[in-house]
Amino acid sequence: MTQPAHAFTTRAEDQHPVIRVRGLRTQFGETVIHDGLDLDVRRGEILGLVGGSGTGKTVLMREIMLLHAPTAGTIEILGTDATRIDRRGLRALRRRMGVLFQQGALFTGLTVRENVRLVIQEHARLSAGLAQELADIRISLAGLPAGAADQYPDALSGGMVKRAALARALALDPELLFLDEPTSGLDPVSAAAFDERIVELRDLLGLTVVMITHDPESLRQAADRVAFLAERRVRALAPMGDLLASTDPAIAQYFQGTRARPQGTPAPSPEPGGA
Secondary structure: OOOOOOOOOOOHHHOOEEEEEEEEEEEEOOEEEEEEEEEEEEOOOEEEEEEOOOOOHHHHHHHHOOOOOOOEEEEEEOOEEHHHOOHHHHHHHHOOEEEEOOOOOOOOOOOHHHHHHHHHHHHOOOOHHHHHHHHHHHHHHOOOOHHHHHOOHHHOOHHHHHHHHHHHHOOOOOOEEEEEOOOOOOOHHHHHHHHHHHHHHHHHHOOEEEEEOOOHHHHHHHOOEEEEEEOOEEEEEEOHHHHHOOOOHHHHHHOOOHHHOOOOOOOOOOOOOOO
16 A cells, blocks of 8 residues: 555664553453553654544553553553653653643643743753743744744634644653644644644654544544554554555444545445344
8 A cells, every 4th residue: 555645754773663562451440441452653653543432542642651550561662661660760751752632731821932931941951041942942843923922822722722732742852742632623724734733743853653533634644554442452553544444343333434434435334244
């Protein structure tokens, strides 16, 4: 299958996964969320995480971000076994990550620039002037106009809030970027522009991106591969086009909506004997 035009080309030495999950088990009381889950994320790719409600997408992302410890299994991040390091090592790894939360999670009492600058000053010994200069660079990278830096989150549109949150996620020049429903609530034009910006930043900064999204257009436009979660594990990991053509009943049912299929592509036929 022909790779999408935006697909990130990696050198042979970059094929080793920067995120490697093996035998992951996540359990809350009697409820098992993941059991024997394996996942590799390649350097420089944009990986989409999808699956039905309750499949543990957000929990998995939080475990990879080292915000929640799994019940069992290993998570290797950037060559380090994150399940076997001390608190100092965890802090060092987290500094190499950026995250955009679903609702932005900006401090409403701070301007956009102050939100970004605060992260920089908390983790780097820089003068206020240099921290502000770096914050302005991140704001520009996120695609916000210069005037937005002095605005408070309540005065911004939904799309601008997402970009402000993206600027903050980029504050410490991360290697890994995690996005939780980055285009939720956006109109199609704003969502497409945001997806385009993510691809541009990946190419410009060499980021590796993991994103949870229910938006099939985002998966088509931005994701190099998509991990489909079902039955407590990664049931499939493939380019979006391959998943849309899958005859696996669970995958076909998830993507059966017309918006999830390329224009002119018929819905998958039901399995023989299926309902």
